[in-house]
Amino acid sequence: GAGVSQSPSNKVTEKGKDVELRCDPISGHTALYWYRQSLGQGLEFLIYFQGNSAPDKSGLPSDRFSAERTGGSVSTLTIQRTQQEDSAVYLCASSLARQGPNTGELFFGEGSRLTVL
Amino acid sequence: DQQVKQNSPSLSVQEGRISILNCDYTNSMFDYFLWYKKYPAEGPTFLISISSIKDKNEDGRFTVFLNKSAKHLSLHIVPSQPGDSAVYFCAASDIGTYKYIFGTGTRLKVLA
Known part of the structure; x- marks a missing residue:
């Protein structure tokens, strides 16, 4: 498809289980971002990738969260030993590298809604 | 610390009138x-952008104004339509980091 694709769209899991969320960015986009939106909150930055490397992991809430990107394309966000406070919509976005003004807008997927019981 | 702030969580406007959504930031870089505009159960969609070398950018019914000295930007929607009802997020970036910081959003309701 032409847009950012995320899977699963919905995930219900039990506290303590591990989950993996997948993002397939727009072809050719070198930058990939993960954000989280908790109920009633704004978009919280988690991590971004430039190619396969992650220059900024500062938003990851704890060491239970990790992300990787392979082949400069698909990314996986993994949450280990999930907690109820991890319940949120996890949004992935991709963009071309910024090369000056008016470039680098983010294109978002529809998100993966995670519910931890 | 919240580097990008949208202090109005909600706004109601009559159809055909102007909607003004505000955003403040603290990082001069x-x-x-x-x-961005976000409908329920969908990802945010890009509306309009502005770089710091400009103070205004217009695209159809949408205009963004930037006041660098006040560290303030605003989005004007004229005329407002019921389909504009959504949550609006402003975001800011420093080209040195490629990191986009989002505000907490303003829910706009356009009344028919």
Whole structure:
């Protein structure tokens, strides 16, 4: 498809289980971002990738969260030993590298809604 | 600390009137600003952007104004339509980091 694709769209899991969320960015986009939106909150930055490397992991809430990107394309966000406070919509976005003004807008997927019981 | 702030969580406007959504930021290194619209159960979609070398950018019914000295930007929607009802997020970026910081959003309701 032409847009950012995320899977699963919905995930219900039990506290303590591990989950993996997948993002397939727009072809050719070198930058990939993960954000989280908790109920009633704004978009919280988690991590971004430039190619396969992650220059900024500062938003990851704890060491239970990790992300990787392979082949400069698909990314996986993994949450280990999930907690109820991890319940949120996890949004992935991709963009071309910024090369000056008016470039680098983010294109978002529809998100993966995670519910931890 | 909240580097990008949208102090109005909600706004109601009559159809056909102007909607003005505001955003403040604290980091003077930010040089690129964007507005996104989000409907329930969908990802945010890009609306309009402005770089720090400009103070105004217009696209159809949408205009973004940037006041660098006040570290303030605003989105004007004229005329407002019921389909504009959504949550609007402003975002800011520093080209040196490629990191986009989003505000907490303003829920706009356009009344028919």
